[in-house]
Amino acid sequence: MSRKVSGVRPHRASTIRPEDLYRSRPPWDIGRPQPAFHALTAAGTITGRMLDAGCGTGEHTLMCAAIGLDATGVDLVANALETARRKAHDRGLSARFLQLDARDLDELDETFDTVLDCGLFHVFDPDARPAYLAGLAAATGPGARYFMLCFSDQQPGESGPHRVSRSEIIAAFADGWRIDAIEPARIEVTIDPDGIRAWAVAATRV
DSSP states (O other), X not given: OEEEOSOOOOOTXXXXXXXXXXXXXXXXXXXXXXXXXXXXHHTTOOOSEEEEEXXXXXXXXXXXXXXXXXXXXXXXXXXXXXXXXXXXXXXXXXXXXXXXXXXXXXXXXXXXXXXXXXXXXXXXXXTTHHHHHHHHHHTEEEEEEEXXXXXXXXXXXXXXXXXXXXXXXXXXXXXXXXXXXEEEEEEEETTEEEEEEEEEEEEEEO
């Protein structure tokens, strides 16, 4: 099942056109869930209605659908969503994929028990983050859990998305959230066997 949500806007945090991101396979599209998120599933931590914010080609959405969860993925990139829907069909899984700017989550007019964010938060400039957090607030209620993997400021070099500091995370989630953990982690990518230094964040809506 799928639907396109009205009012989709071009990505405001980047000069790259969204439709260009998946014309070839991007480094973060590893063809399987990130180990940090797979571990959450294995531990039974992801529960209830699940939203995958910035789902890309759908691996985390489908990971949750495979264990019987009500799983929805949203992304701005149409060709990534088409790939996600093909994967769902080929794997015999039921999941919903919607084209939507993640800063417009209020347009869903739905709430979710768990939100996953793999590599989305770090693409937003600081002035764009409040809109994303407002959308998260609209899409969750008290007790909802949020799990994020984002680029860490410990990652060497300057290429790639913004490197996020622990203090930036704390500031962004200061209103309406309780941060349960911020731990060093890795984001696996296809171009570096050592992966990317990241923060694994767990937060609870209060």
